[in-house]
Each structure stands twice: as structure tokens, then as C-alpha cells.
Amino acid sequence: MSYKIDKLDRHSRFVILAPMPLRLLIWLVFGVGSAVLPLFLAGLIIFDRGLFTAVSDTWSRGELVLISMTLLIAALGDLVVYATEFAKVKALMTVTSGFLILVSAVWYMDVFGNIISHQQFKEDFLRHWSPLFFIFALINATVCIMLPKKDRIEQ
């Protein structure tokens, strides 16, 4: 079952059917930009308190893993909700996104659980490798956004 996009208001229709570069720009500015903004704010606070040692201070407690998870879920929502003529690609990207969401959820739960129970958590791993995971998540999420959409919403 599907709903025609004609029923939507003009702005919603424009965002869904916008050309791919524009959809990417909207995604980068409002999706990725707003997701990464808290890191800059945390960096400012750390710097202001005189505790700044490295840029990785801002993501040493799993922040980038959490950001990756939210971006992946948002992109997966965009992929799943709208119909596309590339059903196989959609299925593939759903599986890969699901896997990455699962990995990020497990990592964040592990880190957060250790932090609140005052146990040793994998800070070095997060400092050095979570940016790489963020890049992988970003690649996956961007492909989900880039996939051409049809003019209807799947139900």
C-alpha cells in the first residue's frame, strides 16, 4: 500500500523529490551538522575549563558512536519510508545499516555501562578508532540518502 506524494504539502514534496545533490546538501547541513554540533560545544566547555589535551577529548566517552547510531537510524528511516525502484539495493542498505546500528548500540551500551559503574572503559579505543567508525557510518548513511526515491510513501 502506498500514498501518493501529491497529498503532501509543497515543502515536504520538495524535500522528498529534490535532486540528489540538494538532498545530500540538506542531509549534510541539517543532519550531520546538527549531530556533530554537540561535539563542538563539548570542546568549547573542555577548553574553557582548561582541561583540553587533544581534540579527541570531545569523543573519548563514545559520543561519536552515539552520533553514528542516530545518523544511521535517521538515514535508514529515510530509506525505508519512501518507495524506490531499486528494491535490492534498498534491502542491501537496510541490512548493512542494521548491522552498523547494532554494532554502535552494543559499543555505546558497553561504554556507558562501564562509565556509570565507575569501571575501566575502552577510552583509548574510542579516542583512536571511533572517528573511523563514524566515517564508515557516514558513508553508509549518505548512500541511504542518495538512493533515488519515487513519488510515493510506502506503508
Add this chain to the structure above:
Amino acid sequence: MNLVLLIVSGVVSIAGAIVAVVAVHRASAQPERRNRAAHI
């Protein structure tokens, strides 16, 4: 274990992206090819 998960995530993500981009590119190139053949 963490590094293994990271590597698997990277492989899954990049392979998925390459497959998706190639599939979409091929599908969008097909009508052009068909049009060109019809024109010739």
C-alpha cells in the same frame, strides 16, 4: 574483538556503498544506451 568489529563494519559499509552506487549507475545508464541504439 573491538578491532575485528570495526574492520567488519568498514568492509560491510564500503562494500555496500560500492554495490549500491554501481547498481544505481548501471540502471540509470541503461535507458541512455537504449536510446542511443534506437537513434542509430
